[in-house]
Amino acid sequence: MPSVRELRDRIRSLKNTQQITKAMKQVAxxxxxxxxxxxxxxxxxxxxxxxxxxxxxxxxxxxxxxxxREGRVGAPAAVILMTADKGLAGAFNxxxxxxxxxxxxxxxxxxxxxxxxxxxxxxxxxxxxxxRTWTLGGDKxxxxxxxxxxxxxxxxxxxxxxxxxxxxxLVSAMSQRPLQRRLVPILKEDLAGTQERAAxxxxxxxxLPTPEFVLAALLPKYLEFxxxxxxxxxxxxxxxxxxxxxxxxxxxxxxxxxESTIAMNNARQAAITKELLEIVAGAEALAG
Amino acid sequence: xxxxxxxxxxxPAEIVFEGEAELVIAVxxxxxxGILPRHAPxxxxxxxxxxxxxxxxxxxxxxxxRATGEGFLQALPDGVTVLVDEALxxxxxxxxxxxxxxxxxxxxxxxxxEAFAAxxxxxxxx
Numbered sequence: 367m368p369s370v371r372e373l374r375d376r377i378r379s380l381k382n383t384q385q386i387t388k389a390m391k392q393v394a395x396x397x398x399x400x401x402x403x404x405x406x407x408x409x410x411x412x413x414x415x416x417x418x419x420x421x422x423x424x425x426x427x428x429x430x431x432x433x434x435r436e437g438r439v440g441a442p443a444a445v446i447l448m449t450a451d452k453g454l455a456g457a458f459n460x461x462x463x464x465x466x467x468x469x470x471x472x473x474x475x476x477x478x479x480x481x482x483x484x485x486x487x488x489x490x491x492x493x494x495x496x497x498r499t500w501t502l503g504g505d506k507x508x509x510x511x512x513x514x515x516x517x518x519x520x521x522x523x524x525x526x527x528x529x530x531x532x533x534x535x536l537v538s539a540m541s542q543r544p545l546q547r548r549l550v551p552i553l554k555e556d557l558a559g560t561q562e563r564a565a566x567x568x569x570x571x572x573x574l575p576t577p578e579f580v581l582a583a584l585l586p587k588y589l590e591f592x593x594x595x596x597x598x599x600x601x602x603x604x605x606x607x608x609x610x611x612x613x614x615x616x617x618x619x620x621x622x623x624x625e626s627t628i629a630m631n632n633a634r635q636a637a638i639t640k641e642l643l644e645i646v647a648g649a650e651a652l653a654g
Numbered sequence: 655x656x657x658x659x660x661x662x663x664x665x666p667a668e669i670v671f672e673g674e675a676e677l678v679i680a681v682x683x684x685x686x687x688g689i690l691p692r693h694a695p696x697x698x699x700x701x702x703x704x705x706x707x708x709x710x711x712x713x714x715x716x717x718x719x720r721a722t723g724e725g726f727l728q729a730l731p732d733g734v735t736v737l738v739d740e741a742l743x744x745x746x747x748x749x750x751x752x753x754x755x756x757x758x759x760x761x762x763x764x765x766x767x768e769a770f771a772a773x774x775x776x777x778x779x780x
Contacts, residue, residue, distance in 0.1 A: 404667075410664050414662075414728065418697060571697060573698070574684055574687065575683060575684050583699040583724070584726065
């Protein structure tokens with residue numbers, strides 16, 4: 367049985383840990399709100415962009431853009447693996463990484479790009495030491511643009527046949543799920559959801575200079591924006607996961623403190639009882 | 655007071671302006687295009703440049719000028735919407751930085767970045 371002193375030290379250390387986890391929980395809670403607000407601000411842009419895309423796809427008879435054709439046959443797919451830069455958020459990052467690993471296992475030759483320090487480290491560990499990588503923090507718009515430019519170049523040159531994004535989605539405040547989605551090629555059936563609007567006669571919509579030209583300008587923007595909004599969602603999901611993880615850690619530290627406190631009280635009481643017994647025994651021996 | 659059209663200027667990060675406009679002038683890939691109320695339905699690709707608009711604010715007409723990145727302009731019967739990468743006020747522009755960007759973009763042959771940097775400088779009047 368540990369001594370009273372050992373137990374007291376353990377309680378002190380547990381309390382320190384608990385203070386840290388509690389502080390991180392509060393920080394995460396504040397940051398979720400900010401991240402969610404940032405995400406919400408992208409909605410008007412997102413909505414207008416998909417409306418425009420729908421109008422265009424409805425207007426263009428023969429779509430001829432590299433993004434809307436199947437990639438080169440036999441070319442490997444590229445996966446953009448997106449995680450947070452930091453950990454301490456439960457299984458948040460490892461869930462995404464695991465999905466990436468299983469994708470690579472099913473599709474040999476997969477080429478990786480990473481966004482987020484955790485994804486970078488994981489990919490280096492599993493045999494992609496020099497893939498292209500960006501961090502999640504910093505100027506997200508600039509990063510999204512850089513990633514889009516890089517994968518676009520590799521796609522149009524035929525080095526890769528498809529672009530897949532694996533990242534976290536925020537299902538609810540309490541749950542995040544890793545999701546795999548194909549970004550390129552964008553096939554007509556992917557836009558099925560937007561066909562409704564396309565079917566609506568948008569009147570004699572005029573395109574400047576031509577629908578094909580506007581579409582060719584819009585598709586890369588669509589890719590950039592999808593990456594940008596995925597980065598914002600990863601941010602929000604990360605803080606949500608961290609909030610839960612830190613909340614659990616704080617509770618567990620509390621439980622451990624309670625248990626150690628009881629053990630310490632028992633040990634202290636046992637020491638007192640033992641001392642008393644010794645005194646009584648001594649007195650009895652003298653009286654005897 | 656002329657007639658107005660609902661006008662929205664949107665970047666990925668925020669709604670820069672939402673209100674009524676009497677006139678919107680944007681730089682399309684084919685040159686400047688002025689949009690008045692009741693313009694024919696249009697969807698245009700925009701080059702980086704300076705977006706100008708006469709907007710109504712608190713009952714009076716105000717000039718809105720922004721250095722904008724690549725984007726799109728949509729004029730529909732229910733309003734004019736401009737989507738751009740960035741829309742900077744002249745107060746937001748760091749002249750020294752914009753000069754560097756202009757030099758770097760011309761050196762790299764990045765026409766779009768070059769045009770955006772040039773637009774920034776033009777907006778600040780340099």
